[in-house]
Amino acid sequence: MSHIDNPSHIVENVSRRGVLKGVVASGAVILVARSLPAQAAGSLPKYTTGASAMPHGTVNDPHIFVAIDSAGLVTIVAARAEMGTGAARTSLPMILADEMEADWARVRIVQGEGNEVKYGNQDTDGSRSVRHWLWPMRECGAAMRMMLETAAAARWGVPVEEVEATNHEIVHHGSGRRLGYGAVAADAAKLATPARETLRFKDPAAFRYIGTGSIPAVDLFNITTGRAIYGQDVRLPGMKYAVIARPPVLNGKLVSFDATEAMKVPGVEKVMELKGWTWPAKFQPLGGIAVIARNTGAAIKGRDKLKIVWDDGEHASYNSDSYREAMKATAAKPGQVARNEGDIDAAMKGAAKVITAEYYLPHIAHATMEPLAATAVVTDAGAEIWSSVQSPGGTRDDVAKTLGLPVEKVVVNNMLLGGGFGRKSKCDYAQEAALLSKALGGTPVKVIWTREDDLQHDYLHTVAWQRIDAALDSNNKVIGWRHRSVAPSIWSTFIPDPKHLQPLETSMGLIDMPFDIANIRCETGEAAAHTRIGWFRSVINIPQGFAVQSFAAELAAATGKDQKEMLLELIGPPRIVDPRKSVKELWNYGEPFESYPIDTGRLARVLELAAEKAGWGRKLPEGHGLGIAVHRSFVSYIATVVEVAVNKDGSWSIPRVDTAIDCGFHVNPERITSQIEGAAVMALGIAKHGAITFKNGRVQQSNFNDYQVVRISEAPKVTNVYIVPAGIEVPPSGVGEPGVPPFAPALCNAIFNATGKRIRQLPIGNTIAI
Amino acid sequence: MITLRVNGQVQAYDGDPSLPLLWYLRDELGLTGSKFGCGEGLCGACTVHLAGNAVRSCAVSMADAAGHEVVTIEGLDPRGDHPVQRAWRAVNVPQCGFCQAGQIMQAAALLAKTPNPTEQQITEAMDGNICRCGCYQRIQTAVRAAATGV
Structure with missing residues (x-):
């Protein structure tokens, strides 16, 4: 080989x-x-x-x-x-x-x-x-x-x-x-x-x-x-380069194509149709028209010259603006009950005050720095793949299945990944390369995704509408909590669309809610998927955590309390919260609950630690504000304090972030620190810029001009990271993902403290309308 | 026929003159240190030096590169010991590392022209280089360290 x-x-x-x-x-x-x-x-x-x-x-x-x-x-x-x-x-x-x-x-x-x-x-x-x-x-x-x-x-x-x-x-x-x-x-x-x-x-x-x-x-x-080799960098003797024009709308079908002009581009050698699968199809390719050339530049130029007629199909009805309004309407009605404790209806009826707030987060794209790439050689002897994938074993299985080969005949070589964030768990690109090499009789083929391909054919983070209603008694104590979460499910990638969030998703920031409240109901609302939904670093903890932690600060504002004190009151005394008493299935990140319980003592401790290190309550320059949030995810506990500086013209920046993480026993504190620094930047991008939107079933963004990510000039100036010490007897817990969820609510809570303006829909944009 | 120098070696190219320099470097010469991130000059992952200036090689055609000296990350220093590379290692800048060749080439071009940049000058010079992992705090520190000596 x-x-x-x-x-x-x-x-x-x-x-x-x-x-x-x-x-x-x-x-x-x-x-x-x-x-x-x-x-x-x-x-x-x-x-x-x-x-x-x-x-x-x-x-x-x-x-x-x-x-x-x-x-x-x-x-x-x-x-x-x-x-x-x-x-x-x-x-x-x-x-x-x-x-x-x-x-x-x-x-x-x-x-x-x-x-x-x-x-x-x-x-x-x-x-x-x-x-x-x-x-x-x-x-x-x-x-x-x-x-x-x-x-x-x-x-x-x-x-x-x-x-x-x-x-x-x-x-x-x-x-x-x-x-x-x-x-x-x-x-x-x-x-x-x-x-x-x-x-x-x-x-x-x-x-x-x-x-x-x-x-x-x-x-x-x-x-x-420059010696590190990523999936994009693999080179084999005689290798051809391929880019693919994929159906712009999910489940769109090819009607016809004309490759005459594409074939005139110097370096273009072949244009061919690539088989696609009807959704849901897990990680199998979308199909399309492949342009094969002697270098990537020629392949891209050739693809630009293709004339293709698509039949868009039913998902051409997907428009982000109307979808958001539909989700909002769904959240106004009772949904499927995912957790129910006490009597929420009685609590609402008997409340001295009911506080309601709603939150919206759009789709976001992974935009790994390295666009997807895979190289394959497929002959009668078997298949060999060179790529950068998060699941090399799973890729081997999927390639074998698609090619109809026993797994023993498939070799998957894994290179460095230029970022993953969950996108490279889905090996559609490796299967595309395998199918093309097979069609070309064993010629080595490297499939390159351009940035446009990456943004327009992602397995996107879900779009979510969240509504929380809280019942307060006459002493301003929270006696009822009702949280409705409406978002298309990741399961629509694997099975016929269940149209409701599944336990794996509700367990990430909805039904695992740790507050000490007598009457709790968590519900999901119906939401159909019209694009490939996948997992993105920290998954649905992002919108659900945003809602819960923003709402906690809204309760503080409504009752005249400090954000941190409100959180401590909601968290209550140190104890183990076990939602399983009223929940059919709690997904505890795949861990035994006994080893990794929901421990409010640890939750409160990171909150106190972040607050102390950030100098919570310190005197700030005019226009500055501190905000705080705390969230358990991937069985780790993380609290973040964001300092925001808002100028008179509404422009804003982040002078400082302080994050405390309790991830149990830790092996490499230097890399933990770098992960949390990076999580702040990525989460800031979600809060400030991140939005993939659809019109007529098509993604409207194409590259870093209209899908912006955070640049150095807007990144937090300083992110300080504090790791809670733990002995070898404390089970280690997650680091890569849990830094993300508390950031956006902490930021919006800081903006509220700086300006009085409450932001409930992301992204915020470059300026805040004060 | 287009001729140019790449990392000190004369190269001849007789293909499509509109081909972006990036693909010539990566696919024809096998110099894969310069990365493809956007193809539109928006992210800086493909940054090389062209006649001493930091440019986005995805947005420079072979016709535009003709007759010029191109330096890529592979040619920045024969032992990989350019002050910027040393600083990058001292500060443990990278996470996934994919954007870092472009970052380093951008920083090296800045320091060649402005040996003692202010914090603001560092930020402005590096603002065209995206790092999706979010290593910006360390990039700022490393450029400063490279300027002051590590």
Whole structure:
């Protein structure tokens, strides 16, 4: 099969023959069954995670993840996707290296191909990497360390209890003899992996890398020198470049096309129809007309010259303005009950005051910096894909299904992802490349999505209307809470449209609402999907969290209270909130509730921490305001204080952000900080600019001119991040996503405090009408 | 026939003169460090130096590049040790990294002309370069660090 023409510059993939051969020749990755004497039990975690419920679970075997050559170079396989969090290629290998007492300077990382039977679950999504893999990586490292010790003890003919692995060598305590890891690697590789119950773990106080933030991202040098290879950068000998004109309206059908002018463009070699699937079709391609050329520029120019007639079909009726009004009307009526506690109707009837507010958030597009790209070679022998995907194992399955091949005949090589944010969980682009290569008789084809393609054929974040009604008694205590959430469901991507949010979605900021209120009802309203709906970083926590946290501040304003004090009053005393007593199904981000409960003590603590660090209540310059919000998502607790500065002309900026995160035990605080800094920028973009709108079924935006994202001049000047300390006994929780939801409500709460203006519909725009 | 110098080497090109320089660099020469982000000069991911100026290579045609010296991220410094690259590493700027070659080329062009920029000058110079991961706070810090020495 083909291989990459520039191996020294590629993200190394273990499926590439050269690398694999190198690993095997150096004497590891050979599994020979042999039993090992049971050793003293180590301290395995007292909690469980949802990792085992994921497809293919986790793998903790060093025979899969580690190779050591005779010079002592340790190779660790990164099997998950690296999209900038640092989790896949830095933090997880670092856990393994630390636990096996490897010297990080003598560790290299290779990228695992898509193969979940071998590596366990690879779906890099849901802020799960460290949460699910902290312990499997520790177990893997501990097993490898013990195998090295066993091999060295055998070499010396001494009891294994007398030897200890430390910093890349094994020491015999009695004699002071030492052996490097490379010297015993071949012997260690012949040993069976010790049983999990027999593993001995390092004392966390002895961690060299975990928790220090001292290890730069593995790809840092290559990124700064242009050597890092992303899906867009893959090059194969004889490769052709393809761009595709897709139906502009969901389920639109091709009527006819004329490629005469396109074929006249220098460099254009072929124009052909690509099969599409009728919605819902999961991640299968939309179909369209593909232009194949000798370079990307020619392919794009050729596509511009195509004359295509589409039959738009029923979704041509989709118009964002009228859809918003329809959602608003739906929210005015009772919906399907998703959570019901107490008697909300009686509470409303008996209320001294009822406060109502409604909130709207439009569709938003992921707009990963790297537009989608995939390269494929499909012959009778099988299929090989090179791409940047969040789920390499899932991509393998989907490509195999689309091509009608057994999965064993599909190889998916994963490159670095130039951003993911949930878009690259959907591998339609990899399937397009596979179908084109197959149609071209095995010619290597790279499919490139332009930015216009990316914005107009995204799996968009849903559009949402939220309405909250609160009943207050004569003492201004909140005695009733009714929240209606109206938004098309992600499930419309997978099954015939249920037209109501499903438990996975209602559990993200609707039915998991943690406030201490006697009468609660949460409802969903009917909303049909007219475009592909997908998950975007932090998912429907964005609009639902925006509504709840904006409304809390509205209650503060209505009752003359401080925003933070109002939140603390609503959160109530430290306790475990368990909505399951009145909820059919609570999706706890895939985690056991017992390990990851809804803990209002932790929620209040991050609120207090952010407020304290931000100097909540401090004197501010004229036109400035502070706003606060707190939200639990991806089983982490995050509070944000935003300082806004609003000028007399309505223009505004953000001098400062303070965010506190409680994500349990944490591995790489430096990358956690960068994630939270970045989340503030992305969330600001959602609040200020983000809006994908439809007219006659078509996306109206096309590029960064009309779908704006935040630039450096408008980014928060300073974002301070505070991580709540936690010991190894506290289960780790999500980091990549939960920074987003509290930002927009904190911002709008700050704008209210600065100006008295309450913003309930996003985006805000460049100026605030005061 | 169009000739130009790319990272010090003379190159000859006889294809469509309207082809954007970006695709010549990436697809014909295999210099994939310059990235495609928008194709309209809106995001800066494809920034290279053309006759010493930072330009968006997606918006420069081969005809316009003819006869000029082009420097890409691959040619900025033979060992990858340009002060801007060192500063980027010292501050741990990147997340996904996709925009960073363009950011670095933009910053290097700024400092070549304005060795001691003000904060405002840094912000203005970098405002055409989008980072979707949101590394702006660190970009600002790194450009400042590169100017003052790391």
